[in-house]
Amino acid sequence: MESVISATGLVKTFGRTRALDGLDLRVAAGEIHGYLGPNGAGKTTTLRVLLGLLRADAGEARLLDGDPWRDAVRLHRRLAYVPGDVTLWDDLTGGETIDLLGRLHGAFDTRRRDELIDRFQLDPGKKARVYSKGNRQKVVLIAALASEAELLLLDEPSSGLDPLMEAEFRDCLAERRAQGTTILLSSHILAEVEALCDRVSIVRAGRVVETGTLAELRHLTWTSITARLERPPEGLAAVAGLHDLEVRGTSVSCRAETGHVGEVLHRLGAYGLQDLTAQPATLEELFLRHYRQPGNDAPVSSGTAGTP
Amino acid sequence: MSGRPTPRPAAASGIRAVNPDALAGTGTLVRFIVRRDRLLIAAWTAVAVALPLFNAYSLTALLPTHDTRALFAEATAANPLTAALLGPLPDTSIEGIVVWRSGVQSLIVVGLAALLFAIRHTRADEDAGRRELMAGGAVGRHTLVTAVVIVAAAVNLAVAVLVAAALALGAGYALGGSLLFGLTVAACGTMFAAGGLVAAQLAQSAALARSGAVALLVAGVLPGIAVPDDKMWIFPAGWLRVLRPYAGAQWWLPLVPLAVTAALVLAAYAVSARRDLGAGLLPDRGGSTGPVRAGRRLGSVGGLAWRLHGGQVVTWALTLTTMSVAVGWVSASFDARFGSLDAARELLGRLGHETMGDALLTIFTYVFCLVVACPTVMSALRPYAEESRGRAAPLLASPTGRIRWLSGHVAFGLAAPAVLLPAIGLGTGLGYGLATGRAEAILAQTGTALLFAPATWTFAGVAIAVYGLRPRLAVPAAWASVLISAGCVALWEARTIGRTAFLLTPFGYGHPEVSPEVAAPVAYALLAALLLAVGGAAFARRDLLT
Secondary structure: OOEEEEEEEEEEEEOOEEEEEEEEEEEEOOOEEEEEOOOOOOHHHHHHHHOOOOOOOEEEEEEOOEOOOOOHHHHHOOEEEEOOOOOOOOOOEHHHHHHHHHHHHOOEOHHHHHHHHHHOOOOOOEEHHHOOHHHHHHHHHHHHHOEOOOEEEEEOOOOOOOHHHHHHHHHHHHHHHHOOOEEEEEEOOHHHHHHHOOEEEEEEOOEEEEEEEHHHHHHOOOEEEEEEEOOOOOOHHHOOOEEEEEEEOOEEEEEEOOOOHHHHHHHHHOOOEEEEEEEOOOHHHHHHHHHOOOOOOOOOOHHHOOOO | OOOOOOOHHHHHHOOOOOOHHHHOOHHHHHHHHHHHOHHHHHHHHHHHHHHHHHHHHHHHHHOOOHHHHHHHHHHHHHOHHHHHHHOOOOOOOHHHHHHHHHHHHHHHHHHHHHHHHHHHHOHHHHHOOHHHHHHOOOOOOOHHHHHHHHHHHHHHHHHHHHHHHHHHHHOOOOHHHHHHHHHHHHHHHHHHHHHHHHHHHHEOOHHHHHHHHHHHHHHHHOHHHOOOHHHHHHOHHHHHHHHOOOOOOOOOOOHHHHHHHHHHHHHHHHHHHHOOOOOOOEOOOOOOEOOOOOOOOOOOHHHHHHHHHHHHHHHHHHHHHHHHHHHHHHHHHHHHHHOOOHHHHHHHHHHOOOOHHHHHHHHHHHHHHHHHHHHHHHHHOHHHHHHHOOOOHHHHOOOOOHHHHHHHHHHHHHHHHHHHHHHHHHHHHHHHHHHHOOOHHHHHHHHHHHOOHHHHHHHHHHHHHHHHHOHHHHHHHHHHHHHHHHHHHHHHHOOOOOHHHHHOOOOOOOOOOOOOOOHHHHHHHHHHHHHHHHHHHHHHHOOOOO
16 A cells, blocks of 8 residues: 555664654554554654654655655645644634644635534634643644645644544544545544554554554454353363463353464363453553563564564 | 651641742742743843943042032032932042932832843733743742742842942942942842832733833832932832941841832732732733624735734823923923023034023933834744744735835834834824924924934844844844934943944934934834845745745
8 A cells, every 4th residue: 555654764863862762653644543652652742843843864755745844745634643742822712723734735625614613612812821731632633633634644633632522533533534534643532542543553662662553453462361161171271372371160261372372262162151351452551561571661672563 | 847757637627827838839830930930041141230330430530530420519519300310429539420320220220130030930921821831830829929039039149249249349349338238229229129020910011011010110219209318218219318338327227128029929929829820900901802704904014013002102102292291391490490501502512502491302302212222122023022922924824915014024123113203203293382482493302303204114124134034033133223223322422432333323313413414314224124025035035934
């Protein structure tokens, strides 16, 4: 598939901090790409490099068909951006701010603006200084979503939104995807990413340590199985590919390696299977797996990234 | 705190004495304020101490003998502006002249620093939402006001001690008189801090509080222009006139500002204990609502700059025009009253003018033009403020390029003096013309004022060049360039530096005693353009501040 964003080996240092440390990222046309990582992992720096606000010290970045630093203005006509930390002009009202950002973008649909103001229930006549965090967020979201753009770069866009607005926001993104817009969604709200994203990249200490569709990522992990049997099992620990076995009478919980689920089920069946739940790893488990490793201050060795 | 333990029910039923909790956390807050503002406090102290010391040295050098001082006293009495601002010279001893000269200046410095400091820690923090963060902790109702007064009083006391030490040990004046002068200035400084606190409680925004408090300071320190001598004792500037620290010292005098301080602090307590967070008796004119849609012009960076700061430029222009008309009018009227005095004639000779009115007009025009450097620098520093507060990134992520973004702000900054300077010229010319019937003064004055534009642009150029190269140094560098140039005006007038050195500062070529040449403004215009180009090129190449 055609790449809308492709970054290879990006490095960006601020003094002694290595914010990006050989970062690779690929976002295909038309997908919603989840960009996951805790605070300080390098998500915002990546977006700022992709916008040409920062110049990478090393590595190569391509955005749409151009160089993010050199072709900034030309590329910005085709994208819209929602910053993570929203600061507005105190004396401008929300409505004025939306119009200003839209006019600077160029292709701005005022009908859609009014529709979005309605959907997000924003009072556009209030000055920015009296807005709550969620309302400030709505202002920049509306400005971005009302702009004609083939690429949306969103940096933690739903922070501060209430659950109703969050649902509205997810609907908006789904509509944009249906229209063919590519979306890079930086977030640490895992439920949002799980609900929306086609593919996910997990960044840690300035590097992408895992990337792929949710199914692909799950493929790398184990399936949790809990079962109730007719009689207490014996000798299960010896089964290949079976981990974290806990037996309490006739209740069993364990995790099965990818490719070994069938054999585990077969062995459990021998003890009279009464009840069974099997669930794939949640995104949270995938995510935490990368951050709960011992000594996770050091960069992850390249062996853990992407290898089956 | 009462030492007697009371059982809980009794405490709940309430013996309503002084609530010790009203001051909870004062110590912590005092330490926090000192820690947060240690550099500011150091600068404030240094300027307040350096000022009388500088006057002592420069006046001693200028007036070494009794005869020169007698001549000085005569010239001073002849100068209506000095007489109105500083009052009559009490005695012709050198220390008498130094405190007479330093008094009003010191009041302005300590007063301005104290009231801005007080508002910074109260209403400005409240505007920014930090007060809420703090008030959520175990902090009493009166804690903040108390802590600010304590720090302001401590800083002022330090100023008093250092001023006394500097004048007594450095200049060799009597210790008692030096201490009295220091203490009086310090007490007034604390009083203005308390005034700032009251303004912060009453006004609903920090900007409004600042304007109110500064207006109070101006009224207190410079009433001599409008108030007859027999009413001067009402104002702080008048207190200094009766102080006479080195001849007939009035030791009770510092008690007056201290009493006013106490009253103001009690008033601030009363308001702060009763009002809601974020509320004020004087609502902010701007209000919290506005247009639902952007106006036609709000579609570019230039339009944004106008929408954000245009009102300020209009206010500056109206104020300067009004003051200019008044000054032009007053200058003309001085001809009749003072034209015959010897000292006045000597001044005329230096300035190459025929009448006293002409001379005063050029001096006032020059001073007003110097003032325009301030709004120019403030405008030129706006790109830095926008960028460092994170408001540049969303615009630069739109198809607005770096240079377009920067030039939108810079063009507005350069236009400000191009509006303010003609306003001064028109105003002074109009006032003078109305009083004398010489209409050609309007054109001449406008030309003189406009000649100053390249000088102000040079300061904008310095601000933008440093902003492009080292953004975090832009604010100190820009203001330092203005301060150094202003200092050179004083040095040139005291003949400490030569003409060539003076012409190397932007304020040089416009000075009334320097005959104007076309080459200098042209050179400064080119320098300004070069600095702007350097700043723009550097800004286009560097990372955005994160």
